Amino acid sequence: QSALTQPRSVSGSPGQSVTISCTGTSSDVGGYNYVSWYQQHPGKAPKVMIYDVTNRPSGVPDRFSGSKSGNTASLTISGLQAEDEADYYCCSYTASDFTVFGTGTRVTVL
Amino acid sequence: QVQLVQSGAEVKKPGASVKVSCKASGHILSDYYLHWVRQAPGQGLEWMGWITPNGDRTNSAPKFQGRVAMTKDTSISTAYMDLARLTSDDTGVYYCVTDVTRGGKHWGQGTLVTVSS
DSSP, X not given: OOOBBOOSEEEXXXXXXXXXXXXXXXXXXXXXXXXXXXXXXXXXXXXXXXXXXXXXXXXXXXXXXXXXETTEEEEEEOSOOGGGOEEEEEEEEOGGGOEEXXXXXXXXXX | OOOEEEOOOEEEOTTOOEEEEEEESTTHHHHSOEEEEEEOTTOXXXXXXXXXXXXXXXXXXXXXXXXXXXXXXXXXXXXXXXXXXXXXXXXXXXXXXXXXXXXXXXXXXXXXXXXXX
């Protein structure tokens, strides 16, 4: 059971958009619409930003959006703000009723 | 306000076991799968396993099978994660979280487990 592949880091200026990819296989990301995205600030517990590929929990700004194509899911942050600087992890349901996380991406606001 | 409150930090010797508790407010342990996730220092999130709402089944990641036990006592709204035969690689923060695969809304505050001789 290998971790999903994410870029190590992405960066953007305030107001710009950034996209984080999450690549798996047909046994996880590609096989189910159960991909979530978590934001984690240093020393804090993760917080869900997107679930079931595209759904946004109440309270999460609408500048966060999710999508999926084949075995790759993506999280886009539009109108980047300073408070968006954090680590982001994708998470997917897998065959055998397991769960797998991505390798994590550090988002830096320049 | 729904909360998951975990037990305090632990220091263990290699070869020992650790038991982390996760107490829930309300009835969320009866409504959701309860997952355990860990994070080694400076590393990413790692899924360990889950227990069903009524506690009748568990499932764990292959690397933890045979070494982890997940249980719950619904009468006191508390779940437990027991990890045996600890090594230094088990040092990290352990989290309980509801339904992490479907958008885990409720996370515990984390429990730091340090394995050191």
